[in-house]
Amino acid sequence: QVQLVESGGGVVQPGRSLRLSCAASGFTFSSYGMHWVRQAPGKGLEWVAVIWYDGSNKYYADSVKGRFTISRDNSKNTLYLQMNSLRAEDTAVYYCARDILEWELLNAFDIWGQGTMVTVSS
Amino acid sequence: EIVMTQSPATLSVSPGERATLSCRASQSVSSNLAWYQQKPGQAPRLLIYGASTRATGIPARFSGSGSGTEFTLTISSLQSEDFAVYYCQQYNNWPLFGGGTKVEIK
Numbered sequence: 001q002v003q004l005v006e007s008g009g010g011v012v013q014p015g016r017s018l019r020l021s022c023a024a025s026g027f028t029f030s031s032y033g034m035h036w037v038r039q040a041p042g043k044g045l046e047w048v049a050v051i052w053y054d055g056s057n058k059y060y061a062d063s064v065k066g067r068f069t070i071s072r073d074n075s076k077n078t079l080y081l082q083m084n085s086l087r088a089e090d091t092a093v094y095y096c097a098r099d100i101l102e103w104e105l106l107n108a109f110d111i112w113g114q115g116t117m118v119t120v121s122s
Numbered sequence: 123e124i125v126m127t128q129s130p131a132t133l134s135v136s137p138g139e140r141a142t143l144s145c146r147a148s149q150s151v152s153s154n155l156a157w158y159q160q161k162p163g164q165a166p167r168l169l170i171y172g173a174s175t176r177a178t179g180i181p182a183r184f185s186g187s188g189s190g191t192e193f194t195l196t197i198s199s200l201q202s203e204d205f206a207v208y209y210c211q212q213y214n215n216w217p218l219f220g221g222g223t224k225v226e227i228k
Contacts, residue, residue, distance in 0.1 A: 045209055047217035095165055107213035108156040110177060112165035
């Protein structure tokens with residue numbers, strides 16, 4: 001079945017780095033744009049970043065620009081989020097999500113992973 | 123900068139009743155609007171995109187309407203599994219979510 005599974009979350013000190021992974025299965029990963037969306041504890045949803053199906057373009061929310069890097073390895077069906085210079089306000093559940101459209105980008109999300117928790121605390 | 127506002131923040135409804143949730147954009151997003159359902163401890167689930175198109179597998183009791191700046195999600199007859207938080211999201215520009223409406227049992 002179509003599935004996204006995140007990993008790599010944990011507790012990290014402010015200023016440190018963390019890399020999240022999202023393993024995709026059950027669909028042709030290489031033909032879909034992919035996103036990261038986060039949710040702070042008890043709060044709403046915030047879009048973080050998007051990467052084109054072929055990795056050719058990447059865009060970020062202003063809140064993470066210059067600190068986070070989205071990437072993908074289509075040979076491994078895996079999406080990544082490298083998070084540097086982490087701040088307390090980055091504490092959230094991080095979800096990877098598939099764009100609705102194949103080969104194009106709609107910027108809406110039809111398949112979500114279960115999420116991985118990132119806690120930034122000293 | 124677009125702002126997405128959902129109302130009410132909390133909606134108390136009895137099972138079997140109709141629920142009407144509102145979402146307002148501070149500027150036109152055309153029909154580039156989606157609705158998601160989120161239950162505690164779970165990831166969001168896509169319900170509606172294109173303002174009114176139900177996603178795969180979504181029951182017909184969920185319907186979306188509107189365009190421009192005013193949108194509505196209607197649940198025609200609430201089932202027990204429908205009590206959850208609902209988010210609207212515009213994708214006319216980079217994705218932006220509303221603050222959510224919690225639908226609770228009355």
